[in-house]
Amino acid sequence: MQMSGAQMVCEAIIAEGVKTVFGYPGGAIMHVYDEIYKQNGFEHILTRHEQAAVHAADGYARATGKVGVAMVTSGPGFTNAVTGLATAYMDSIPLVVISGQVPLSLIGTDGFQEIDAVGISRPCTKHNFLVYSIEELPRILKEAFYIARSGRPGPVLVDVPKDITVAMGNFVYPETVNIPTYKPTYKGNKKQIEKAVEAIKKAKKPLIYAGGGIVLSNASDLVRELAEKTQIPAVETLMARGVMGAKNPLLLGMLGMHGNYASNMAMSETDLIIALGARFDDRVTGKLSEFARYADIIHVDIDPANISKLVDVDYPIVGDVRDVLENMIPLLEDVNPNRYQAWREILKRYDALHPQSYVDSDEVLKPQWVIERVGELVGENAIITSDVGQHQMWAAQHYPFDRPRQWINSGGLGTMGFGLPAAIGAKRAFPEKTVINITGDGSILMNMQELVTAAEYKIPVINLILNNHFLGMVRQWQSFFYEKRYSQTDLTFQPNWKALAEACGGIGYDVTTKEEFDAALKDAIVQDKVCFMNIAINRFENVLPMVPAGGALFNMMLPQSVEK
Amino acid sequence: MKDARRVISVIVMNESSVLARVTALFAGRGYNIESLTVAPIPNSQMSHITIETKGNAKVMEQITKQLHKLIPVYKVIEHEEMVEKEMVLVKFPIAENLSDIEALCRAYNGGIVNVGKEMVVAQVADEPTRIQHFIEAAQRYNPCEIVRGGVVAIER
Ligand SMILES: Cc1ncc(C[n+]2csc(CCOP(=O)(O)OP(=O)(O)O)c2C)c(N)n1
Numbered sequence: 001m002q003m004s005g006a007q008m009v010c011e012a013i014i015a016e017g018v019k020t021v022f023g024y025p026g027g028a029i030m031h032v033y034d035e036i037y038k039q040n041g042f043e044h045i046l047t048r049h050e051q052a053a054v055h056a057a058d059g060y061a062r063a064t065g066k067v068g069v070a071m072v073t074s075g076p077g078f079t080n081a082v083t084g085l086a087t088a089y090m091d092s093i094p095l096v097v098i099s100g101q102v103p104l105s106l107i108g109t110d111g112f113q114e115i116d117a118v119g120i121s122r123p124c125t126k127h128n129f130l131v132y133s134i135e136e137l138p139r140i141l142k143e144a145f146y147i148a149r150s151g152r153p154g155p156v157l158v159d160v161p162k163d164i165t166v167a168m169g170n171f172v173y174p175e176t177v178n179i180p181t182y183k184p185t186y187k188g189n190k191k192q193i194e195k196a197v198e199a200i201k202k203a204k205k206p207l208i209y210a211g212g213g214i215v216l217s218n219a220s221d222l223v224r225e226l227a228e229k230t231q232i233p234a235v236e237t238l239m240a241r242g243v244m245g246a247k248n249p250l251l252l253g254m255l256g257m258h259g260n261y262a263s264n265m266a267m268s269e270t271d272l273i274i275a276l277g278a279r280f281d282d283r284v285t286g287k288l289s290e291f292a293r294y295a296d297i298i299h300v301d302i303d304p305a306n307i308s309k310l311v312d313v314d315y316p317i318v319g320d321v322r323d324v325l326e327n328m329i330p331l332l333e334d335v336n337p338n339r340y341q342a343w344r345e346i347l348k349r350y351d352a353l354h355p356q357s358y359v360d361s362d363e364v365l366k367p368q369w370v371i372e373r374v375g376e377l378v379g380e381n382a383i384i385t386s387d388v389g390q391h392q393m394w395a396a397q398h399y400p401f402d403r404p405r406q407w408i409n410s411g412g413l414g415t416m417g418f419g420l421p422a423a424i425g426a427k428r429a430f431p432e433k434t435v436i437n438i439t440g441d442g443s444i445l446m447n448m449q450e451l452v453t454a455a456e457y458k459i460p461v462i463n464l465i466l467n468n469h470f471l472g473m474v475r476q477w478q479s480f481f482y483e484k485r486y487s488q489t490d491l492t493f494q495p496n497w498k499a500l501a502e503a504c505g506g507i508g509y510d511v512t513t514k515e516e517f518d519a520a521l522k523d524a525i526v527q528d529k530v531c532f533m534n535i536a537i538n539r540f541e542n543v544l545p546m547v548p549a550g551g552a553l554f555n556m557m558l559p560q561s562v563e564k
Numbered sequence: 565m566k567d568a569r570r571v572i573s574v575i576v577m578n579e580s581s582v583l584a585r586v587t588a589l590f591a592g593r594g595y596n597i598e599s600l601t602v603a604p605i606p607n608s609q610m611s612h613i614t615i616e617t618k619g620n621a622k623v624m625e626q627i628t629k630q631l632h633k634l635i636p637v638y639k640v641i642e643h644e645e646m647v648e649k650e651m652v653l654v655k656f657p658i659a660e661n662l663s664d665i666e667a668l669c670r671a672y673n674g675g676i677v678n679v680g681k682e683m684v685v686a687q688v689a690d691e692p693t694r695i696q697h698f699i700e701a702a703q704r705y706n707p708c709e710i711v712r713g714g715v716v717a718i719e720r
Contacts (some may be wrong), residue, residue, distance in 0.1 A: 119581075119584070122584070122585060122588050123588060125590045126635075127635040130580070130581070132580070134598060147635060179635065180577075180638065181576070181577055181635060181636050181637055181638040182635050296674065303633070304629050304632070305626065305629035305630050305632070305633055308622075309626060309629075
């Protein structure tokens with residue numbers, strides 16, 4: 001069928017089954033927006049900043065597992081989107097971002113709103129395209145979606161010059177993709193899997209190290225089955241919260257810089273790490289030379305470059321976690337779960353020695369209490385997004401995540417300002433679910449203009465601002481490592497949160513007590529409006545346990561013991 | 565683990581900005597490039613990039629894997645048993661002893677390929693270590709310009 005490039009972009013989005021696109025128009029992408037106006041195959045949500053458009057598409061993708069789509073104009077529209085691309089890239093989130101570009105004839109002339117988008121985005125996309133002709137546009141669009149979602153997922157940018165959006169061409173959306181240079185490996189090597197199984201059978205202290213790749217490959221049920229069948233305990237990374245389920249007796253907790261004692265000790269003492277879709281990030285391993293010194297390592301990952309990048313691996317298995325576990329679990333039929341009984345006992349004692357805990361207070365709200373309370377009130381039903389800082393870590397530590405995709409946060413890049421737009425994306429995908437953004441008084445301001453978006457489209461996400469009047473996480477480091485010189489982290493000067501929310505078409509709550517919190521949350525859930533809940537918490541609360549950066553995982557700063 | 569000189573060949577789709585992807589990867593991840601050559605492979609849609617680099621075995625493994633991750637990269641060959649050659653062009657003043665220069669070039673698989681009014685241009689193609697020796701030997705004839713071509717390699 002003959003149509004314009006702009007129409008092709010819309011038709012491809014429809015053909016891919018995308019129902020919601022987030023974006024922001026401008027000169028170079030106007031022809032596409034004109035076609036968006038004319039079609040009704042998908043809705044477009046106008047965020048109030050391009051960064052937020054990409055985060056919203058990202059939140060949508062993380063909540064659903066499908067490819068998220070964002071659209072921006074050239075120049076500043078694109079550069080605003082870069083943080084969104086980088087955020088998605090670091091967490092391997094499938095996105096297609098369409099950017100306008102100046103006409104081909106102007107490329108290289110420093111034209112108005114010209115910027116080298118493929119150049120800038122090269123290191124923060126899985127792949128990117130600059131479209132040179134209308135003939136190649138359908139193929140590129142198809143490939144973009146395919147590359148974004150296949151293999152190790154990631155964001156893909158398609159930069160479309162304005163004249164190509166105007167040009168007419170024949171549109172046949174390809175059924176299949178054939179990129180001879182791109183063939184991701186899904187199937188794990190059978191021999192390697194067998195060797196890994198032998199290692200599991202010989203181990204005395206095996207440990208499942210569950211990473212975000214499990215979420216990406218929708219393999220949580222199989223990881224639970226693996227643990228269940230063998231009774232091997234598990235630790236989760238920040239990105240894997242929800243994989244095992246909070247109530248699972250085999251789950252020790254989160255490991256790493258703010259992991260709990262039992263998890264970090266398990267990692268330090270295990271004799272066999274079963275790493276599934278995890279990448280041995282420095283926030284997880286602590287000092288590498290002290291990391292898991294007694295362990296052999298099985299590493300299952302779809303990205304060969306992740307394997308033996310930081311630690312030497314004994315049983316590398318390149319493949320999709322789901323596929324590999326499907327083949328591995330039947331081979332573990334004859335494992336006697338009693339084999340690891342002594343190990344489980346040790347870990348139980350570690351957990352009893354230093355449980356994940358905090359000292360509650362009657363005078364001031366404690367952030368950990370707030371999060372546990374949210375868990376009690378909405379639990380399984382909610383989707384929780386977060387920004388970056390102490391609140392994020394408290395949420396990861398204390399919320400009872402029950403299922404994958406329930407916890408949405410920027411782990412790899414650590415992008416403040418991610419939470420609210422991501423919540424908007426998640427809520428649009430699951431309107432019937434309560435969506436709560438756990439945020440800080442610093443982070444929320446980084447994309448607070450999205451209040452307006454949420455209000456306009458009636459996307460009632462709840463923003464719990466754990467307000468410590470500090471850039472808390474930085475303040476915590478200053479307390480511990482900079483002799484309490486609170487350089488540029490004091491946020492005593494604050495907006496009127498309630499008024500701010502109301503000014504943008506939302507609701508505001510000021511909360512200082514437990515009773516007020518309960519009442520406010522119950523109210524917020526039934527409202528159909530976006531809200532800010534300004535929750536005054538203990539200013540100097542720290543996130544503990546903490547492994548100081550570069551320290552060994554077993555050297556944790558621990559909280560005072562608690563009478564709870 | 566010791567740093568050693570390595571030569572890798574990267575076979576890529578011959579499409580726009582593919583070279584930028586490869587070099588940006590080296591720059592972004594802190595790998596170094598000693599020399600680089602690139603040209604299309606005859607009768608195909610691929611190009612052959614030869615990169616001379618330095619690193620220990622672990623770094624090399626990462627370089628190879630990261631290159632593989634680039635979508636237009638078809639194949640990465642870490643050369644072990646290779647034939648490698650490099651070309652160099654050197655410009656000498658015509659007043660120098662041309663027969664000596666000619667003899668020197670011959671010893672390194674080359675010769676004088678152009679004679680101008682004031683300058684002669686010599687060309688040599690040989691193994692990279694020998695190219696280095698040639699350049700050292702050529703110093704005594706006051707070369708005014710030396711252009712090295714970078715390594716090309718093929719597995720034996
Ligand atoms: C865009 C961005 N800028 C800076 C940082 C560095 N940073 C990490 S946590 C943090 C403080 C966050 O403060 P707040 O949102 O109030 O959360 P809190 O730690 O107090 O819970 C900062 C500045 C970051 N992660 N992202």
